[in-house]
Amino acid sequence: MIFIFEQVDIDNEPGKYRMTLRDWDADEIRKIFSHWQRLMIDKDGWNSLFVENHDNPRSVSRYCNDSDEFRELSAKLLCLMMTTLAGTLYVYQGQELGMRNVPPEWSAEEYKDVESINYWKKMNNMYPNDKEKIDFAHHLLQRKARDHSRTPVQWTAEAHAGFCKEDVTPWMRVNDDYKTVNAEAQRNQNDPDKLSVLQFWKRGLANRKEHKDVFVYGDFQVLDENDKKVFAYKRASETEAFVLALNFSKDEVKWEIPEAAKVKKWVAGNYTAGQPDKPTSGTITLKPYEGLLATSEI
Structure with missing residues (x-):
């Protein structure tokens, strides 16, 4: 099995450190996935399929649009892609809910990962009087920090998103959107015209299993x-x-x-x-x- 990382390096400046940022388009997504899909089929290899893990920001924020208007649609778009490509599929905790990056309003002090802390310290030491560079450093944290995939999973609309008891402080602040983006609400959604992200993932995985000769092999x-x-x-x-x-x-x-x-x-x-x-x-x-x-x- 081959684990490829090109898809999670797509927004890096070429040849540079992970904490960089650049724009990209669907043409690059196509080139990455089509290359590895075709290569593994032709060479009798096997792909791993992932767009999200503990070392990367949330996929809905990285690859699509995590605004209130488009978050659900974006999460479902990624689900359609991931459940129809060949290989072994990995779904990271919260991805099936369309969990997104923490809000831009959060201060840098909310970030707990050592990479984020060191990056923020380094940028402030290098550019103490350069507001533009410090603002960009904060923007980059909000886009690419590993912390985004490490916030507590949002189970319910209760305190701490139901992750722990109300009188217990989790290691990191829960994303502010937990009252509307949580597993309980999505599991219980009952709309004949609209599936929740969780319901969409369940249907997609069932479809992948039913038609595994097509989508898996x-x-x-x-x-x-x-x-x-x-x-x-x-x-x-x-x-x-x-x-x-x-x-x-x-x-x-x-x-x-x-x-x-x-x-x-x-x-x-x-x-x-x-x-x-x-x-x-x-x-x-x-x-x-x-x-x-x-x-x-x-």
């Missing part, structure tokens, strides 16, 4: 080599096939379905609990951070 084909916003690919076994179209941008995108997709029916998406109403050929509109799954001809 099947073939992989990139469908669009040039789009800078949409990562589209086809997964197939000897008996069935599926197509994914994932818009990794905050823009509404007009996407032309490639002939090789051979879409039969759109069966799932992150904007509705039911089946998306989209054309199966020609040009379709993908909303911001919209992801679609379709059955396809082999």
Whole structure:
């Protein structure tokens, strides 16, 4: 099994320390995952699949948009991708809830990881009178510190997010959004038109298990080599096939379905609990951070 780290280095400045930052687009996500998907299939290898762990910020904050408007959609978009790629899938604690980075308003003193503490101390020692550099250092902590994946898991809307008793102080402050982003609320959500992030993950994992010959062991084909916003690919076994179209941008995108997709029916998406109403050929509109799954001809 191969553990790749290119996807968690995607926002690093090339060749530089992890605590750097740069912009990227869906083209880079496509290149990373398609390279390793294809290589492991061709060389009879095996992929590990992860976008989040204890040494990285929250995936919904890193790869998509963790605003109140787009957090759930972004978490579901990542779920669609991760549950339909070949290999062994790892889901990190809180990822199935769409937990996000701590708010920008938190002071640097809230960060407890030794890397964060040393980085903040170093930047203040090097640039004591440079407000611009210190502000950027704080911004970088909010984007990339390891602390984000180490806040207490948000179980309920009770004190400390139900992680510990009210009279016990956890090692780190609970993310401020715990009253609305927690396992209990998502488990109990009862909306026929909208799944919670947790419910979406459960459905995605069940679908992966049901169609494991396609999603775990099947073939992989990139469908669009040039789009800078949409990562589209086809997964197939000897008996069935599926197509994914994932818009990794905050823009509404007009996407032309490639002939090789051979879409039969759109069966799932992150904007509705039911089946998306989209054309199966020609040009379709993908909303911001919209992801679609379709059955396809082999």
